[in-house]
Amino acid sequence: MQPIIETSKTESQETVARWQASMKMAFRSPVELAEFLGLNLEQAIVPSNSYGFPFLVTREFASRMKKGDWDDPLLLQAWPFSQESIAAPGYNEDPVGELGARIESGLLQKYHGRVLMVTTGACAIHCRYCFRRHYPYSDEPKSIEQWLPALDRIEADDSISEVILSGGDPLMITDRSLETLFKRIESISHVERLRIHSRMPIVLPNRIDDGVVHLLKQTRLAAYVVVHTNHRNEIDESVIQAFRRMRNAGAVVLNQAVLLRGINDNVEAMEDLCLELTKHSVLPYYLHLLDPVQGASHFNVTAEKGKQLIVELRKRLPGYALPELVQELAGEASKTPA
Numbered sequence: 001m002q003p004i005i006e007t008s009k010t011e012s013q014e015t016v017a018r019w020q021a022s023m024k025m026a027f028r029s030p031v032e033l034a035e036f037l038g039l040n041l042e043q044a045i046v047p048s049n050s051y052g053f054p055f056l057v058t059r060e061f062a063s064r065m066k067k068g069d070w071d072d073p074l075l076l077q078a079w080p081f082s083q084e085s086i087a088a089p090g091y092n093e094d095p096v097g098e099l100g101a102r103i104e105s106g107l108l109q110k111y112h113g114r115v116l117m118v119t120t121g122a123c124a125i126h127c128r129y130c131f132r133r134h135y136p137y138s139d140e141p142k143s144i145e146q147w148l149p150a151l152d153r154i155e156a157d158d159s160i161s162e163v164i165l166s167g168g169d170p171l172m173i174t175d176r177s178l179e180t181l182f183k184r185i186e187s188i189s190h191v192e193r194l195r196i197h198s199r200m201p202i203v204l205p206n207r208i209d210d211g212v213v214h215l216l217k218q219t220r221l222a223a224y225v226v227v228h229t230n231h232r233n234e235i236d237e238s239v240i241q242a243f244r245r246m247r248n249a250g251a252v253v254l255n256q257a258v259l260l261r262g263i264n265d266n267v268e269a270m271e272d273l274c275l276e277l278t279k280h281s282v283l284p285y286y287l288h289l290l291d292p293v294q295g296a297s298h299f300n301v302t303a304e305k306g307k308q309l310i311v312e313l314r315k316r317l318p319g320y321a322l323p324e325l326v327q328e329l330a331g332e333a334s335k336t337p338a
C-alpha cells in the first residue's frame with residue numbers, strides 16, 4: 001500500500017526537508033522548555049503525561065516567548081497547567097459534535113457546500129485549548145486507498161464546492177502527499193475552492209517552502225489558507241515572510257483566533273493582533289469562543305465579555321480588520337455569531 005499521508009515520522013524515500021529537520025528539534029517535554037526560557041520550575045507542577053495530550057512546542061515559537069515570564073501569552077497557550085485535570089461541567093471530549101458529522105472515514109460535513117478532511121493527527125505544536133485534543137485520529141485514513149471512500153463521496157456530490165484540509169495540521173504531511181491529495185481534489189470538476197487550515201505558518205514558518213508555494217501556485221482551485229494566531233507576539237519577521245510567500249503564490253490568507261483568558265481577552269491585545277495581521281494583508285476571519293473541551297476550562301472567556309470586546313474593537317479598527325465572534329454549536333448549519 002502506497003502511503004500518501006506521510007508525516008515526518010513515517011517519511012522514508014524523500015530527503016528530509018528543512019522544516020522536517022526543524023520539527024525534530026522541537027521541545028517535547030515541559031522541563032526542556034522551562035530550561036530554555038529560564039523559568040523557575042518550583043512555581044509549576046510538571047505533569048508526567050501532560051494530561052493525555054503530549055507536550056509539543058517548536059523552537060521557533062518558543063523563541064518568541066519572553067524569558068523567565070510565567071505569564072507570557074505564548075507560553076500560556078502551550079504549557080500543561082494542572083487545571084487541565086479539572087472535570088468542569090459541560091466540558092467533554094467531543095465538544096462540537098464532530099463524531100456525529102463524520103460522513104465518511106476522515107471526512108466531516110456540517111455545512112452546506114463544504115467538507116472537511118481530517119488530513120492527519122499531527123501538528124507542529126500542541127495548543128492546550130485545542131478542541132480536537134481528544135479526537136480519535138488513529139481511526140482516520142493513513143493511505144490513499146483509505147482516502148478513496150471520502151474522495152468518491154466528494155465526487156458523487158456536486159453540491160460540494162469547497163474542500164477544507166484540516167487535522168491536526170495538513171502541512172505536517174510531506175509535499176508529495178499534499179500533491180497527491182491536491183491532484184485528486186482538483187480532478188473533481190465541481191470543486192472550486194481548496195482551503196488549508198494550518199498553524200504552521202506561525203509555529204514553523206519555514207514549512208512555507210518552495211514545495212508548498214509551488215502547490216499553491218499551480219492549482220486550478222481558488223486557494224485559501226486560514227492560519228491560526230492568537231497574539232501579536234506570535235508574529236515575527238519569519239512569519240511575515242511566510243505570509244508574503246503564500247500571498248505571492250496567489251492564496252488568500254485569513255486568520256482565526258480563539259478568545260483565551262489571560263492571553264488575548266482585552267481590547268489592546270486584540271487590536272494589536274488585528275492591526276499586525278492586516279499590516280501584512282492577512283484578514284482577521286473568526287474569533288472563536290472556546291469550545292468546551294475537557295481540560296481547557298481555565299481558558300474560558302464568557303460570551304458577554306467577548307461581545308463587549310467586539311463593541312470596543314469596532315470603534316478602533318477598519319471594518320475589514322474586525323473578526324467575527326463566533327461559537328460552534330453542535331447541530332447548527334453554520335458557526336453561530338455570538
Ligand SMILES: *Cc1c(COP(=O)(O)O)cnc(C)c1O
Binds near residue numbers: 101108111114116334
Ligand atoms: C468550521 C468548519 C467549517 C468551515 O466553516 P466556515 O464558516 O466556512 O469557515 C467547515 N466544516 C466544518 C466541519 C467546520 O467545523
Ligand code: SF4
Binds near residue numbers: 122126167168199228
Ligand atoms: S495546531 Fe490546531 S489542531 Fe493542532 S493542537 Fe493547535 S489548535 Fe489543535
